[in-house]
Amino acid sequence: MVTLCDRAHEDLGGSVLHWSIPNPRLRGTPDAYEAAFEDIAGRVQVLAVRLTAA
Numbered sequence: 001m002v003t004l005c006d007r008a009h010e011d012l013g014g015s016v017l018h019w020s021i022p023n024p025r026l027r028g029t030p031d032a033y034e035a036a037f038e039d040i041a042g043r044v045q046v047l048a049v050r051l052t053a054a
Contacts, residue, residue: 002047004040019043 001016003009009018021039024032 017047 001012003012003016003018004021005023006018006020009016009020019040021036022032024036026032
């Protein structure tokens with residue numbers, strides 16, 4: 001499990017992988033959502049490679 005929200009990470013006791021991604025809603029622009037998506041997509045690709053290699 002990967003949490004993206006600091007609160008979710010804290011609620012789960014910090015026992016999961018956590019990526020602190022800025023909330024795009026705070027900026028509320030299409031660019032903010034695109035940036036968040038690209039950040040998450042890149043991290044998922046790296047994680048997938050690591051899981052496949054393991």
